[in-house]
Amino acid sequence: MRVYLDHNATTPPREEVVDAMERVLRETWGNPSSTHAEGAAARAAVDRAREQVASLVGCAPRDLLFTAGATEANNTALLGVLSGTPGHILSSAVEHPSVEAALDALESRGWEVTRAPVDPDGRVGAETAIDALREDTALVSLIWANNETGVLQPVDEIAEAARERGILFHTDATQRVGKLPIDLSHTPADLLSLSAHKLNGPKGTGALVVRQGLAFEPLLRGGPQEGGRRGGTENVAGIVGLGEACALAARELPERARRTGALRDRLWEGISQKIAGVRWNAASDAVLPNTLNVGFEGVAGEMLLQALDLEGISASAGAACASGSIEASPVLVAMGRSPAEARGTLRFSVGHGVDESQIDHVLALLPDLVERARVAGDV
Numbered sequence: 001m002r003v004y005l006d007h008n009a010t011t012p013p014r015e016e017v018v019d020a021m022e023r024v025l026r027e028t029w030g031n032p033s034s035t036h037a038e039g040a041a042a043r044a045a046v047d048r049a050r051e052q053v054a055s056l057v058g059c060a061p062r063d064l065l066f067t068a069g070a071t072e073a074n075n076t077a078l079l080g081v082l083s084g085t086p087g088h089i090l091s092s093a094v095e096h097p098s099v100e101a102a103l104d105a106l107e108s109r110g111w112e113v114t115r116a117p118v119d120p121d122g123r124v125g126a127e128t129a130i131d132a133l134r135e136d137t138a139l140v141s142l143i144w145a146n147n148e149t150g151v152l153q154p155v156d157e158i159a160e161a162a163r164e165r166g167i168l169f170h171t172d173a174t175q176r177v178g179k180l181p182i183d184l185s186h187t188p189a190d191l192l193s194l195s196a197h198k199l200n201g202p203k204g205t206g207a208l209v210v211r212q213g214l215a216f217e218p219l220l221r222g223g224p225q226e227g228g229r230r231g232g233t234e235n236v237a238g239i240v241g242l243g244e245a246c247a248l249a250a251r252e253l254p255e256r257a258r259r260t261g262a263l264r265d266r267l268w269e270g271i272s273q274k275i276a277g278v279r280w281n282a283a284s285d286a287v288l289p290n291t292l293n294v295g296f297e298g299v300a301g302e303m304l305l306q307a308l309d310l311e312g313i314s315a316s317a318g319a320a321c322a323s324g325s326i327e328a329s330p331v332l333v334a335m336g337r338s339p340a341e342a343r344g345t346l347r348f349s350v351g352h353g354v355d356e357s358q359i360d361h362v363l364a365l366l367p368d369l370v371e372r373a374r375v376a377g378d379v
Contacts, residue, residue: 002312003358005267007351008147008175008291009316013241014200014352020244021202024237032234033225042236049243056246057173057192058183059209065226066207066239070174071098072219073193073208076230077170078102078141080216081191086110087136092124092153093117093334095143096172103141120336121283122151129154130161139168144182145175148318148331148347149282150291152176156187163188168214174198174206178249179288180257190214196238200352201245205238261289263350263359268292270363275370281318281332281345292348293318295337296370299344304373308346311365318345 004012028045030038047061054061067073079102082089091103093115103113116129124142133140140162144155155171162169170191173182178199184192192209196202210216210229222231249256271278277297296304301317308315318329328342337345350359 001358001361002314003362004314004353005348005350005362006314006316007354008150008198008347008349010197010203011200011351012353013197013202014245014248016248017201017241017244021237021241024240028236028240032236033223042234045236045240046234049239049246052243052247052250053194053207054209056182056250057177057194057209058185058187059192060212062227063212064207064209065229066205066234066242067230068204068235069197069206070096070172070193070195071206073195073206074098074170074172075102076208076216076219077191077193077210078106078139080219081168081170081214082106082111082139083217084138087112087138088134089113090129090132090137090140090142091115092129092142094122094124094146094149094151094331095141096147096174099141099143099172118151118334121286122146122149122281122331122335123283123286124153124158126154126157126161129158133161133165133167137162137165137167139170141170141172143175144171144173145179145288146331147175148316148329149293149335150175150288150349151282152180152286152288155189159188175288175291178245178253178256179260179290181253184209196242196245199245199249202238202241205235205242207242257289260350260354263354263356264290264292264348266356266359267348267350267362268294270359271366274363274367281335281337290350293332293345294348295332295341295345296373297341297344298374298377299370300373300377301344301346303376304346304369307369307373308366311369313362313365316347316349318342318347 030042032043050061116124159169168190172193177194190211195206220231279295281293305317328339332342
């Protein structure tokens with residue numbers, strides 16, 4: 001038996017999503033830009049999916065354009081909007097690499113970036129962020145839910161302050177979409193990024209919400225698709241899969257949040273009761289219901305991760321291998337964890353298909369694996 005606890009990395013596609021995509025591949029394979037019947041059928045499928053995605057996040061369908069994923073959406077939002085005279089950008093110290101890389105590119109073009117710090121629970125202080133806004137601030141880009149810790153940022157409050165000052169606001173909502181409600185009719189965000197494979201949809205498909213009237217330079221040119229905002233023939237099957245995943249989320253969201261929260265809490269209670277020297281790296285009252293980021297004192301996270309994998313349990317480490325060395329998570333370091341503490345961290349994220357018996361199976365194995373990893377580290 002394998003237990004998959006890495007749903008923040010990617011999620012298994014729902015059967016309903018696969019079925020919808022298969023129907024498109026078999027029956028609705030026309031080019032949406034074509035004017036004949038096959039093209040019209042494909043265009044109708046894309047339009048229906050656009051309505052499904054827009055309904056989940058509370059925006060107008062016309063404000064949504066499809067992309068190849070959140071990385072493209074994030075890059076389009078930052079590099080497309082900020083194409084004029086360099087000024088100031090406010091972001092945070094815990095952004096996803098696709099946002100951080102785009103910010104680096106903008107800095108190389110003369111933009112000044114302020115990365116707001118986070119507290120030990122991983123939260124940006126709203127007042128601190130608002131105080132960092134300047135007369136030349138052109139954009140605020142703030143992750144809504146962190147991919148490693150699940151910590152939720154005060155997006156509503158900071159977005160409102162930006163709107164009052166005439167500053168554009170972008171949020172990478174990739175991890176929040178499909179897990180907690182979003183309603184852009186109340187949250188004054190100008191741009192929002194999301195990805196299908198984080199909510200039981202297909203990889204290679206995402207979307208960017210762009211408020212009507214907001215001009216930007218397309219990242220991909222070459223055709224009239226997406227209203228001239230993103231060239232290239234649409235991935236109709238992927239778009240339909242994203243739409244179906246969003247429709248499922250819209251119907252199931254309250255129960256989904258309750259269910260994953262209960263599983264996450266069951267896992268944390270077992271870990272905290274059975275294993276000494278552990279720490280939940282998050283503000284538990286402001287975190288995604290499915291995400292648990294745990295620091296294990298005296299443990300090499302990569303070693304524990306491998307031991308879990310051998311036992312059929314998939315999770316994620318708080319470190320990454322780069323150039324042959326183990327690099328501590330910048331997110332955890334920004335939260336004040338030492339490099340050693342960051343390297344001793346695992347992320348468990350639950351989702352569709354996980355049940356109580358699987359959580360109990362993990363808890364039956366984890367204490368012994370942690371103890372063995374601690375002994376191995378002392379050798």
